Amino acid sequence: MGPEEFRQAAHRLVDWVADYRASVASLPVRSQVAPGEVAGALPPCPPEEPGSLEAFIDDLDQVIVPGLTHTQHPRNFAWFPSNASLASVLGDLVAAGIGALGISWQSAPALTELEQVVCDWARQLCGLSPAWHGTIYDGASTACLVALLVARERALAGSAGSQREAGLQAAASPLVVYTSPEAHSSVPKAALLAGFGASNLRFVPVRRPSRAMDARALGELMAEDAASSRRPAAVVATAGTTSTTAFDPISEICEVASRYGAFVHVDAAMAGSAMLLPECRDLFFGIEQADSISWNPHKWLGSVLETSLFYLKDPAALVSVMATNPSYLRSFSEEPVVEYRDWGLPLGRRFRALRLWALLRLEGAEALRARMRRDLANAERLAKLVASEPGWEVLAPVRLQTVCVRHSPAGLAGEELDRHTLAWCEAVNSSGRAHVTPAQLDGRWMVRVSVGAETTEWADVEALWEIMRQAAKL
Amino acid sequence: MGPEEFRQAAHRLVDWVADYRASVASLPVRSQVAPGEVAGALPPCPPEEPGSLEAFIDDLDQVIVPGLTHTQHPRNFAWFPSNASLASVLGDLVAAGIGALGISWQSAPALTELEQVVCDWARQLCGLSPAWHGTIYDGASTACLVALLVARERALAGSAGSQREAGLQAAASPLVVYTSPEAHSSVPKAALLAGFGASNLRFVPVRRPSRAMDARALGELMAEDAASSRRPAAVVATAGTTSTTAFDPISEICEVASRYGAFVHVDAAMAGSAMLLPECRDLFFGIEQADSISWNPHKWLGSVLETSLFYLKDPAALVSVMATNPSYLRSFSEEPVVEYRDWGLPLGRRFRALRLWALLRLEGAEALRARMRRDLANAERLAKLVASEPGWEVLAPVRLQTVCVRHSPAGLAGEELDRHTLAWCEAVNSSGRAHVTPAQLDGRWMVRVSVGAETTEWADVEALWEIMRQAAKL
Numbered sequence: 001m002g003p004e005e006f007r008q009a010a011h012r013l014v015d016w017v018a019d020y021r022a023s024v025a026s027l028p029v030r031s032q033v034a035p036g037e038v039a040g041a042l043p044p045c046p047p048e049e050p051g052s053l054e055a056f057i058d059d060l061d062q063v064i065v066p067g068l069t070h071t072q073h074p075r076n077f078a079w080f081p082s083n084a085s086l087a088s089v090l091g092d093l094v095a096a097g098i099g100a101l102g103i104s105w106q107s108a109p110a111l112t113e114l115e116q117v118v119c120d121w122a123r124q125l126c127g128l129s130p131a132w133h134g135t136i137y138d139g140a141s142t143a144c145l146v147a148l149l150v151a152r153e154r155a156l157a158g159s160a161g162s163q164r165e166a167g168l169q170a171a172a173s174p175l176v177v178y179t180s181p182e183a184h185s186s187v188p189k190a191a192l193l194a195g196f197g198a199s200n201l202r203f204v205p206v207r208r209p210s211r212a213m214d215a216r217a218l219g220e221l222m223a224e225d226a227a228s229s230r231r232p233a234a235v236v237a238t239a240g241t242t243s244t245t246a247f248d249p250i251s252e253i254c255e256v257a258s259r260y261g262a263f264v265h266v267d268a269a270m271a272g273s274a275m276l277l278p279e280c281r282d283l284f285f286g287i288e289q290a291d292s293i294s295w296n297p298h299k300w301l302g303s304v305l306e307t308s309l310f311y312l313k314d315p316a317a318l319v320s321v322m323a324t325n326p327s328y329l330r331s332f333s334e335e336p337v338v339e340y341r342d343w344g345l346p347l348g349r350r351f352r353a354l355r356l357w358a359l360l361r362l363e364g365a366e367a368l369r370a371r372m373r374r375d376l377a378n379a380e381r382l383a384k385l386v387a388s389e390p391g392w393e394v395l396a397p398v399r400l401q402t403v404c405v406r407h408s409p410a411g412l413a414g415e416e417l418d419r420h421t422l423a424w425c426e427a428v429n430s431s432g433r434a435h436v437t438p439a440q441l442d443g444r445w446m447v448r449v450s451v452g453a454e455t456t457e458w459a460d461v462e463a464l465w466e467i468m469r470q471a472a473k474l
Numbered sequence: 475m476g477p478e479e480f481r482q483a484a485h486r487l488v489d490w491v492a493d494y495r496a497s498v499a500s501l502p503v504r505s506q507v508a509p510g511e512v513a514g515a516l517p518p519c520p521p522e523e524p525g526s527l528e529a530f531i532d533d534l535d536q537v538i539v540p541g542l543t544h545t546q547h548p549r550n551f552a553w554f555p556s557n558a559s560l561a562s563v564l565g566d567l568v569a570a571g572i573g574a575l576g577i578s579w580q581s582a583p584a585l586t587e588l589e590q591v592v593c594d595w596a597r598q599l600c601g602l603s604p605a606w607h608g609t610i611y612d613g614a615s616t617a618c619l620v621a622l623l624v625a626r627e628r629a630l631a632g633s634a635g636s637q638r639e640a641g642l643q644a645a646a647s648p649l650v651v652y653t654s655p656e657a658h659s660s661v662p663k664a665a666l667l668a669g670f671g672a673s674n675l676r677f678v679p680v681r682r683p684s685r686a687m688d689a690r691a692l693g694e695l696m697a698e699d700a701a702s703s704r705r706p707a708a709v710v711a712t713a714g715t716t717s718t719t720a721f722d723p724i725s726e727i728c729e730v731a732s733r734y735g736a737f738v739h740v741d742a743a744m745a746g747s748a749m750l751l752p753e754c755r756d757l758f759f760g761i762e763q764a765d766s767i768s769w770n771p772h773k774w775l776g777s778v779l780e781t782s783l784f785y786l787k788d789p790a791a792l793v794s795v796m797a798t799n800p801s802y803l804r805s806f807s808e809e810p811v812v813e814y815r816d817w818g819l820p821l822g823r824r825f826r827a828l829r830l831w832a833l834l835r836l837e838g839a840e841a842l843r844a845r846m847r848r849d850l851a852n853a854e855r856l857a858k859l860v861a862s863e864p865g866w867e868v869l870a871p872v873r874l875q876t877v878c879v880r881h882s883p884a885g886l887a888g889e890e891l892d893r894h895t896l897a898w899c900e901a902v903n904s905s906g907r908a909h910v911t912p913a914q915l916d917g918r919w920m921v922r923v924s925v926g927a928e929t930t931e932w933a934d935v936e937a938l939w940e941i942m943r944q945a946a947k948l
Contacts, residue, residue, distance in 0.1 A: 006560035007492035017571030018481035035809040038587035046595035050838040067584025084573025086480035096566040097491030099558025101545045110541025113512035121520035139820040167671020171643040185798035195669035197641020305824035324659035327914035335509040346613040350779035364524040440801035
């Protein structure tokens with residue numbers, strides 16, 4: 001396809017996207033298709049001949065859109081917000097159009113340097129000190145894995161267990177990783193993939209009702225492990241857990257970890273955006289003492305996926321774990337340059353920084369803050385309505401924009417209550433009028449209302465509340 | 475930004491992209507900026523207020539484009555092709571515009587099912603049997619890491635070293651990984667990150683002049699390791715090495731590996747596209763015997779980055795290593811569904827399949843094959859010219875579209891020859907008229923001419939050859 005054919009087709013698709021966004025509120029939020037329906041509607045064999053743009057758009061309309069749960073819908077309260085702000089879509093379009101290849105500084109200097117600039121802009125907006133150096137990953141799962149690999153190598157440095165020697169399989173004493181049972185599933189996954197093993201992963205108890213990690217219990221566990229010739233290697237603290245947006249006490253955790261030289265990674269995947277709001281920064285108290293932080297501008301803030309920021313204080317430690325320098329990848333520059341391939345798992349990257357740059361440039365920080373403040377206020381207002389309604393309860397402190405709710409009719413408990421919860425949640429979702437997702441809290445189902453889609457206004461939250469109450473009555 | 479403002483801005487940027495592609499041949503291929511120049515041209519602090527589209531486009535023109543090495547330039551012969559075909563850009567635009575969130579089947583059924591369909595289309599185009607199941611990763615580095623993690627857990631299954639138990643740090647006998655010294659730098663990187671340790675990574679010698687792994691030497695190394703109570707766990711074979719596009723003998727390697735139950739991963743990152751050409755499939759002889767394969771449609775084939783296919787025969791083994799099932803991520807479906815979060819490292823993904831789907835739908839397979847055949851013919855034609863020119867040599871068999879060359883004036887050898895090679899290579903690149911990248915072969919520099927940018931015609935290759943000869947005369 002040449003540039004002129006692209007021009008025509010892309011204009012058509014820009015209109016298609018604009019129309020989609022303009023009308024998304026009229027679609028059922030959660031896709032109503034059954035498993036296999038989308039795949040079954042597509043040809044089982046690949047096309048030999050070129051297809052028309054018309055047929056492509058027909059497939060988008062007839063097959064793809066009905067198969068979507070509409071993340072950008074104003075009544076999408078499921079999981080966490082994943083806003084693909086249209087300003088960011090513009091940056092992503094330019095990135096794909098340019099088609100730059102990020103495998104070394106030389107392969108696309110602007111790709112590397114814009115990433116440096118944008119990561120530093122985001123750092124400043126978060127109120128983080130200049131001690132932090134950032135890069136963009138695909139997601140927070142990757143960030144956690146990388147953090148634990150760096151922690152692992154820090155603990156093994158100079159020993160036979162170093163990856164430069166015989167590797168973890170030759171570690172002298174078991175390394176231990178700590179997190180809370182409220183941590184995201186990507187944390188145990190990362191610990192296992194990094195080779196620590198499930199039996200060397202400690203789930204530190206949380207306090208109630210905050211559901212924040214109990215730093216004193218962490219200290220006790222670490223002391224026990226150290227006394228048994230195990231080595232506390234890393235703690236993953238969460239700023240804004242997935243179930244209830246609980247905040248672990250970062251300062252206290254760092255103080256405990258420092259006694260054992262353990263690495264502290266802060267997973268702020270969702271809540272990191274709240275660092276843009278000075279009034280929310282107390283929640284992150286102590287973050288400057290941590291070793292690494294991840295947060296995803298592709299969630300609440302509005303950057304197109306996959307834009308996950310990873311900050312750390314000691315990039316040299318990261319580079320020492322990740323660096324490769326084959327002859328075919330050298331940047332022939334007389335001055336030192338940053339080679340982002342040595343800052344993470346993948347070699348090549350697309351022009352990731354453009355989507356965050358476009359968002360910040362075209363929207364400006366103040367508009368992003370205003371939108372997030374709107375969401376905080378809407379969540380608080382909803383929580384008040386729920387708490388004041390007989391039979392309904394708010395199950396966890398509302399720290400940000402997520403409200404955890406349950407409807408408990410008199411006499412219902414245990415599995416019966418679970419069935420009721422899942423039933424009314426499913427009734428909301430199958431209606432297509434709004435989308436919320438359930439989660440378990442202490443083994444019992446609840447429903448999370450995660451306010452924060454870019455287009456969600458109070459009227460949408462109010463509508464959801466009405467839909468929920470109707471559903472719970474059935 | 476609302477849909478109408480987006481519509482206007484996106485139309486402007488579509489024209490910008492089309493104009494960029496239409497005029498890219500007139501730009502210097504390699505960016506002429508010095509380190510820090512791009513970053514220095516951008517404001518050090520983030521914008522508080524919204525910026526205009528005009529100013530954004532000005533920055534693209536004045537700062538970003540001069541800071542780019544133009545991957546889509548017809549005289550770009552550097553590294554390997556990384557074609558962002560405009561048909562694929564259309565798919566990517568739709569993906570960003572829709573803003574779907576892929577964290578479970580339920581979160582975007584079409585995202586999951588289109589990925590299944592497109593991976594299967596690509597499988598069929600490659601002539602691979604239905605035994606293979608595919609997914610899309612960001613790149614082949616990730617694929618290699620995943621393959622080695624699966625191999626590690628296969629070797630440790632049921633033992634204390636399993637990640638579900640005490641992890642690799644409790645492995646009873648050292649696990650060993652094998653690859654060739656010609657393997658991509660991501661292979662040793664993956665082996666180290668997976669915890670095997672550098673001293674448990676064997677570089678199996680290659681044969682000459684093919685530079686393909688010597689399967690007999692592999693067998694000897696494995697036998698030695700097994701006799702010393704080490705456990706051969708995995709082999710990474712390369713189909714199309716980075717330096718010279720050498721092909722390891724997959725069938726022989728699989729035969730040797732099977733004696734020890736070792737996992738075989740085939741890294742066909744670049745060359746995988748050639749599987750679309752039946753006349754090239756002999757190069758992959760034995761691939762059906764391997765355990766996993768990765769290849770990147772984002773290289774020669776033309777999909778926008780980051781589109782890397784990972785195929786494996788036993789998805790259950792992969793899922794057992796990667797699976798998480800937290801309450802907040804369940805798909806409430808009565809029928810079984812594929813959860814791609816359990817097929818790799820990240821949890822969330824954007825609508826990756828759309829860019830490959832758009833490429834295949836809008837171009838059709840036959841056009842892609844024709845383009846690659848053009849490139850193969852151009853590379854062969856160039857190799858003949860080089861080989862017949864006094865003072866010039868082709869250093870490795872031309873298996874695909876990459877020609878490894880050196881100019882050796884009488885009397886020059888050793889470091890003097892290296893200096894000459896790097897000097898004329900730099901002269902080509904600093905001229906801006908073409909871009910080639912050097913690499914070391916047996917410790918001495920050569921220049922790789924990697925034909926295959928989507929817009930590269932014979933006239934461009936011919937022009938490069940003239941530019942190279944001029945540069946070497948200086």
